[in-house]
Amino acid sequence: MEAAPTTAAAVDLPVQREVQEQPTSEAQQVLAAYEEALGGPALPNVRAKVLDQAAELLAVRPLWWLIDRVRELPQWGSDLRIHCEKSKVSFTKAAVLQGPxxxxxxxxxxxxxxxxxxxxxxxxxxxxRAFDAERGIDDASALQALASLIQQAKNPRTPNDRKRDAAARQAAEARRQSAQRAEYLAR
Ligand SMILES: [Zn+2]
Structure with a gap:
């Protein structure tokens, strides 16, 4: 049933209209930015003026632009309308900044x-990839080479390392030759 809520809303409306005279949340955001820039609460008459002017300016300027302007305001005084009139900062950049x-x-x-x-x-x-392919480098071996370069840079090789590497190479070569022999004999 929609009749009941509509009637209730109609009854509530005049009251809400009066409440609407209260500053909008956007005007409140402008005031909050002003007081933040000010470093504390503004005097009551200044608060009222900033809220009034913010509400008026919000009809023709975007919120982000007014917030930027009101942050500059404390050094010039408390008249947001005049400050906005004098400002040369574009209020249309929002579209550019909105992104894709x-x-x-x-x-x-x-x-x-x-x-x-x-x-x-x-x-x-x-x-x-084309460069690597020409030289027969695949991703895994390129990463491995890079990792061993980094490892070497971290731990400079000592004469003992070289001896150990030479021994490992000899052992690998010996294994390879014996595998070759075994293959030859198996034919
Ligand atoms: Zn991309």
Whole structure:
């Protein structure tokens, strides 16, 4: 049943209209920004003036712009309307700052569809792969080489390390030769 709530709302409306004279939450946000910039509560008459002017200005200027302006206000006084009149800061940049509708997950400032940064990244990746492929480097071996370089940089090799590596190489070579012999004998 919708009749009852409608009637109730109609009855409530005149009361709410009077309450609407109270500052809107946006005007309150402007005042809060002013008092924050001021470093404390404004005098009662100043609060009333800022709220009044904020409500009036909100009809023609975006909230973010008024908040920016009101933050500058304490050094100039308490007349937000005059300060806004004198301000040369554009109040239309919001559209530019709003960003894309479907932002790229990697580059949130760009549209996902046909993201030029992703295309550039892909191209760099493609070239790197082509370069690696020409030289027979796969990702795993490239990572391994990088890891061992980092390891070496962290732990400079000592003469003992070199002896140990040489021994390991000899042992590996011996194993390889004996495996070859075993293969030869098995034929
Ligand atoms: Zn992207």
């Amino acid at each position: 509708e479907n932002p790229c997950p990697s580059h949130p400032r760009l549209e996902a569809a046909g993201c030029p940064q992703c295309a550039a990244d892909d191209e760099v990746d493609r070239r790197r």
